[in-house]
Each structure stands twice: as C-alpha cells, then as structure tokens.
Amino acid sequence: MTRPSRRRVLLVAVTAVALAASACGRDSENAGPQQGEEVAEGKASGEITVWAMGTEGEKLSVLADDFMKENPDAKVTVTPVPWDGAHNKLAAAIAGQETPDVTMLGTTWVGEFAKTGALDVVPPDFVREADFFPGAWDTGVVDGTSYSVPWYVETRLLYVNKAVAEKAGITEAPKTWDDLKQAVKDMQAKGGAKWGTYLQPGQMGAWQTVMPFVWQNGGDIHDGSKFTLDSPQAVEALEYYKSFYDEGLSTKDRLREGETEPKVLSGEIASFVSGPWHIGLLNELGGEGKYDLWPMPGGSGEFTSFIGGSNMSVFKNTKNRDAAWKFVSYLMRPEVQVKWYQTVSDLPSVQAAWDDETLAGDAQLKVFGDQLDKAKAPPSIPTWEQIAAGVDTELEKVAKGASSAADAAKAMQAQATSIGTGG
Amino acid sequence: MPEVRDRTVPSDPAAGSAVEPGPRPPARARRTTGWLTGWGFALPFAVLFLVFTAGPVLASLVMSLSDLRSADLLDPFGVDVVGLDNYVRLFSDEKFLTAAGNTAVFVVVGVPLTMALSLLVALGLNSGLIRFRTLFRVGYYLPVVTSIVAISVVWRFVLQPDTGLANEILGFFGVDGPNWLNNETFALPTLIVMGAWRNLGFGMVIFLAGLQAIPKDLYEAATIDGAKRFAQFRYLTLPMLRPTMLFVAVITTIGYVQFFEEPFVMTQGGPLDSTLSMAYATYNQFGFGNYGYASAMGYVLFVVVVLLSIAWFKLLRNDVDD
Amino acid sequence: MTDTTTRTVPRPAVARLRSRDRIAKAVLYVLLFGGLLVVVGPFLWMLLSSFKPEGEIRADPPTWWPNDPTFANYGNLFDRLDFPTYFTNSAVVAVLTTVGNLLFCSAAGYALAKLPFAGKKALFGIVLGTLMVPSIVTMVPLFVLTSNLGLVNTLAGLILPYLAQAFGVFLMRQFILSIPDDLLEAARMDAASELRIFWQIVLPLCRPALATLGILTFLASWNNFLWPLVAATGEETYTLPVALALYAIGQNRTEYDILLAGAVVVVLPVLIVFILLQRHFVRGIATTGLK
16 A cells, blocks of 8 residues: 655644654554464463453453452453443543553454554464364454454354244255245245345445355455455355345345344244344243254355454553463363353353353254354454445445446445555 | 634624613723633633643644544554545545535434424423423423433334334325335435434523523513514514524534434434435544544534534624614 | 513403413413424333333334333342442532533633623634534544543543533523623623622523523533543443443343333433423513613
C-alpha cells in the first residue's frame, strides 16, 4: 500500500489533550513471524487484572478463585465488560494506556488489536498449538505470529424441526448440497412448513451463513496473497445461496432477534443455521426434544462450518507478564475447560476436554464437537469487519434479487481488494 | 466556528411586548465592569467547557485530517497528515452518499413533523387543563424514557405485515398495508414516524417551559381586544415563543442529522441500505477502526448541522415583522 | 386558551363563551386521551413484561397481560447485580452533573443573553459548534485526556466531562433572552449587583427553564452508556446502564427478562425527577406588570 506524504501530525500545539508526543512515525515494515518470550517456571504471584465480556465476565471469577487457591500469592481481579461497547472500550484503553493484564477478545477482533502492537506474543512452549481445534487456533494468528489463545468456541449447525422433517420423510441429515436442497424442499412441500429453511438474507453477520458455503465448495476468502471472493467456487456458492430465495424456500425478510425460535418450533420455518446458544433459547420456549441438529453438508466434499468464540490475550505493557500467561494457560487446561462448560455452557477450544464424559456423553454436543474439526474462521486481518460489512451488503442484494451471484462476487472482491488487509 | 450565526442572533427578545425600552446608563466605566461581570458569570462554565468539550473536539478535528486507524492507537501522533483526503474520499463513497440522502429525508420531513407535534401537545397541555395535567405530561414524556428495546418490540409487533395493528387498521378501510420495515419505500417513512413519536416528549417539555415565559397579562390584553384564539396564537404565542422554537429546532435538527438508534434497533440500515443514516455509517467506520475517516464523516455531519442551524436562526429571528 | 374571561364582557356573551369553552375542552380531553394511548403503549408493555418469564416475553405474538405474573426477574436482577453500588454511582454522577449544569449553564446563559463582554460571540459560537459534533468522534481524545488527568476509573472522570454542557448554555440563553431588559435595568438603577439581579430576578423567572434543564440533564446523565463504560476500567465505578448492558446483552442473545426488569428500575428515578420538576412549569411572575 502506498501512503501519501509522511509528515507527522503537529498535534502538540493544539492539544488540550496533554499527551506526550513521542511521535516516531508509522511502523510499516513487517517483522515476520515472531515467537513469544519464555515464561518462568513456578507459581504465579502478584496482581493480575482481567477483562472479560458478558456472561464470561460475570462468571470468570469462579475459575479465578480456583486459580488463586493453586497460586496463593496471586490475586486475580476480573472486570466484566458488556459486549455492547466492549470494542470501543478496548480501543480507548489502548490509546490511553489503561489496559488490564489479560483480556478476552472476540475472534474477529484479534487482527485489529494485534496490529496496534499492544498484544503480547503467545509463548509457544507454554500454550501449545496442537491442543486446540485448528480452526480456532488460526483466529489468534496474525501474519504468522500468534497473539491470542482460543478460550471457548462455537460453530454453526442446522437446527431442524423434528416433526416437520419426519412428516417430509427425512430420516437422516443430508450429506450434499443437493440433498440439503431436496430436504428443504420436502419440508416445505410435504412437511407443511411455510418456509423450508431460513437463511439470513444479507445484512450484519450474513457472511457467517454464506462463507461456509464457499468453504464447503473448496473456495476461500483469501489465499495468502490476494482475496478470492470472486473465484468460481465462491460464485457457485453464492448461486446456491441465491437459489433458496429464488425458489421461495427461505423468506427474503430479515428476521429480528427473537423472531426465529417461535416460528421454528411452530413449524412455520422448518430449519435454520445457528450456534450452540440456540439450544438454550429453544429449550426455554419449551422446545426440548422438538428439534434435531444436522451437521453442515458438503459442496465438493468439504463439510465446513463457521467457527467463532472468544480468545484470551495478554497486553504487552503488563507489569506481571509471567503470571498473566500462567492464568491464561490455566484456563486452557482440559479439566478447567470442562468446568467452564459446566459453569456457562461455553464449548471447549481444547480438544482433549471433549473426551470428558460431560461433553462426550451428550448427543447434541457431539454433533457440535464433530463439526468443530471441520470449522473455519475468516482470515485474522485488521480490516476483516469492514470487508465483512461489504460482503453482507452484497449478500442482501443477492438474496433480494437485486444482484446476480457473479456481480455480487465481483463487487465483494473489488471492495475487499480496495480495503486491503491493513498491512 | 462560523461567525455568520452571530449576526442573526435575536437582539431584542422583548420586541413585540408592550414594553418601552428603558433608559440605559451608557457610562464607559459601567461597560468595563460589565465585561468583568460578564466573564465572571461565564468563566466557570467556559473553563470546564474548553477543557473537556472544546479540547477533545479540536483533537478530533485534527484526527479527521489524518489517516489514524485503530492500528495506530498506541501511538496516535505517529500518523500521517492526509489533509482533506478523507473528505474527498467521502464524496465518492457510495454508502455514505446513500446515507446522506436518507438522512436528508429524515431531517426535512422529521424535524417539522416532530416540532409541530410537540407544539400541539404542549399547547393542548397548556390550555388551562387542571385535571389529569400531570398524567398527560408524564404520559407524553414516556416515549423519551422508555427502553429502546421495549419500544422496538412493540413497534415491530404493530408493524407486522400480516397481523400487525397498523395493517389491521388499514385493512378496515380496505387498504392492503405494506410490509413496513422490509420494504425499501416504506422503511424510512416508518422510522420517521417512529422518530417523531419518540421525540415529541422532548420538544413538549421545552415548549411547555417556553409557554410559561409568555406573560399572562399579554393574553389578558388580547382577550379584551377580542382576539380570536387562532389570531392570538399567530400574533402573540408564536412570536413570543421564537427563542424557544429556535432552541427546539436546532436541537431537534442536531438530533435528527445524527439519527441512529431507530435504524440500529429496527432495520440495521436495511432493507438494501434504505434506512442507513450518516451517523450509522460513521458509527460503522468507528467500529472498523478507521478513526480518521470516521471523524471526517462526523465533521461532514457537523457542517450540515451548522448550515441548517444558520437557516433556523435566519428563519426564526426575532423581528416580528419579517 | 385561558380559562379566564373578564367581568367587563356582557353576560350573554360570557355564557356563550362558557359553553363553547366546555365543548372545546371536552374535545381537547378526548384528543389528549387518544394520544396518550398511542404514546404509553411500549412503556406499558415494558412494565407488564417485566413480570413475565423470559419464555413469555419472547412469545410470538407478544402478550400484554402476564399469564403468570412473577417477581423473579426483579429478584434475579437484584441477586446478580451489585445494585447498591451501581445505583449509588449513577445517582452521584447524575445528581452532581445536573446540579453543575444548572449552576454553570444558567450563569453562563445569563452572561451570554444579557451582559456585554468581549469574546461573547466567539464563546457562543464555540458552544453551539461543539453541540453539533457527534459525540462518538471525540471519545478517544476525551479518554486520552481523562487518562492524563489521572481520572480514569473515578467518578470525577465520569462527571467532569459533562459538568458544563453546550446544550444547557444554549437552553438557558434562549430562555433568559425572553426576560425583558427593562426589568433588569430597573434593578440596576436601584444599584443592585449583577449577582443579586441574577439570583433574585433572573433565576426565579427561569424556574420553568431550570426545571427543563434539570429534567433533560438528569435523564441524559442517568442513561449515558458509552462514556461511563469507556471511562470506568473497574466494576466499582460502573453505573446502572453499564451494569445492565453487561447482564442483559450477551454475545449471541439478549436476556429480555433482566433487560426489561432493569429498564423499569432504571426509569423510575427519571420519572420521579420528571414528576417533581414538571410542577415548575408554571407561569413566572407577570413580567410586564412590573415597571
């Protein structure tokens, strides 16, 4: 990327903002993959401040207490942060150098915050890549350097109304795109559903529904050197997505939060794609036992789904680095991950935790566990959220018939290329 | 800051009242102490304001001339000055232009609508009602304080295409109502009505206060003169209410140029960007970490509001006979 | 408009006016009650739904009256939140912010409306100008400033940036403009100090305006979300809206039970402030009568 003139901002004169202006120009060169420094042996000590969002923030003190029992000289303070606004809060904290030692990060934020240079590099001997689901580990890797460790994960499956599927004569989950299409058609025609499925018709977050189609078809978002959103595989995936609307199998109207579940349980909508949290949402509405979970179908042999969740990172300016990493690595122990599942129902990112009977013995969870082996995340680049927003806009056009699959793919590719990877 | 505005500041608010201007002591000494007392009154405010409001605003203005992104947050001064590049880019940003069009419609239709509704309610509540007065005042203020989530749930229910109250009422008159929030033509007008509904309580409160500032004896004099109610309103209430109207107009304009919450909770800017607002686009750019660019968007909003406010100051200046 | 007719009007005319008045009033009440139905709907739903279990809140179509009223949402709310802390923080911030604005903005508004001083136009221009800059634009610079003043994670850091707001000065200036100059000049002739004029003449006349400013500032401060979230780096300085967002809005779902119960609890103080202050929407003294 070329940049215009490199004069520095002469802010000093104008600031009521009394920040010491140690302007050192922009670091544009990429240092290449880095290795984290070692962490000393022994027990953790001293203060460790941790930010965690939402329910995780509310309940993390449970694990922190256990950790402090094991490390009596350490004191962990957890500050729960609302999801709403958390991104702003982190950005401001980095600018004002008011960051905690450890923070939880949404998987798609890692690229952006890693680029600020505020995150410490993961010590490789201390937190081992091989322990984690590969798709999850990749969310923490930016330009070959690991800045963040996956803490819990989620992936997407098809939720299907059992009664409708039975009425349509479907006995097992479809394996291919064609099978899935047929099943959706049958559920609408024979099963009595108004809509055979619900695929989000564009707008915020729709890429999470559609990119798996691209992956299933052997395509990708970025091939390491350039974006590939207009590859033949991607166009085909968009056409597949589009066909659900063209054939009247999914509504083109966006359903708002809370609208989907009652419609699925009543059989108005036969199926939809979502993550593990919908188990709880459906069950609260009395849906227990009324739905099935189907893994993702394969396009050209892949059965890929989306992987999300949250990671843990340590800030570079921590005064207690070793203890901070010790706390993070504690959270990644299989038995602690199982306890965490029992506490807040977050799915473990560490593969070994899935061998525990708590998870292995649950049929619904098993479908998620199997899917996690074949789940992928978007590239961890700082510009991803912006590129994704552009993708979502194009997807809405595709779903509503305002754009063809090929045109939309071209537009996505052009936008993504002009935004760049933020390097 | 533009100086134009100052010429149009109402100079003699008491014009139109029956009062003769009193004699003013012109002594020079008086003027100097006037300066001192003037600043004496303004100083506590001015200091706090300059440090905590004007300072960050200035910094953000400089930010809009730079290419600051979230990747630069650790070293905000190490960025490059790009001059007006961000501003130039804005005018070829299709999303932003769409958003600007939507915002213009929202403001042009929404501001007068909201002001008219608030004024009507305020006049109604101010017309000598004794019973239920507090109930009405509180009631009409409720949309301002009701949780936006509750508002969105109820409105969405009312606007449901098949079963919603809105379309059932239309159906009663034989009209087949549209799918309000998912239709590119109707989504924005729907949000305008919702905006007016949510904000009329705000204007009402200020108009209510403003109406109290009109001396009662003026009305009594007008009644004796046999002035009809409408004439009373047209020639007495409206002119006397001008400073208040100016305030409501400017504040409502600021709020509506920055309209955000309604599309955020109801439509996420859709369908097909038909309800995307400038403030929403700005919010998104902040989310993407493009601080320089986002600030430039913020300042385009600023310029729009300044221009509209100048228009308001001209329109509502206090000469009764213009 | 007003319910006063004067005795100088002949009797039949009075009777005619009276009966027309009565009809007009009846129509007005009908209209106002009709409007009331339209404006209170969502609030009522919020209130009623705060007594429903989550499943019923999310039912499609929504219900009005709770099938099985429960206080569980409130119990849950008070159990999970450190309510006293957040409430105290919110109250301290909102009350001090309100008092500060009433004081500073009315004084500055008086100066801007009625006193001649150098730089007056510039000050008013800057005040109005900043009012028009979207607040999210200044968030990062303001945080850096607050951090450098050592005010991050203190209540002062939540209050000071909002203690003197452009909105309040603009409001007070507009209202004070409509106070006749003669009234003030008369007092000046009696050698009253400006402070006394401000305190004894201007402020009493401004009661409706001060009430308005109080209502609006309290509401804005009480509901403020983004700044208290950003400026509080520890839970001990969280305000109610921040805490509620934490518990109610998850990564992938909203917990409507907590959200609605919280919304009701949060709105109560705002309504109390409104009800208390709206009493001051009464006519000031009949200004033109004083000479």
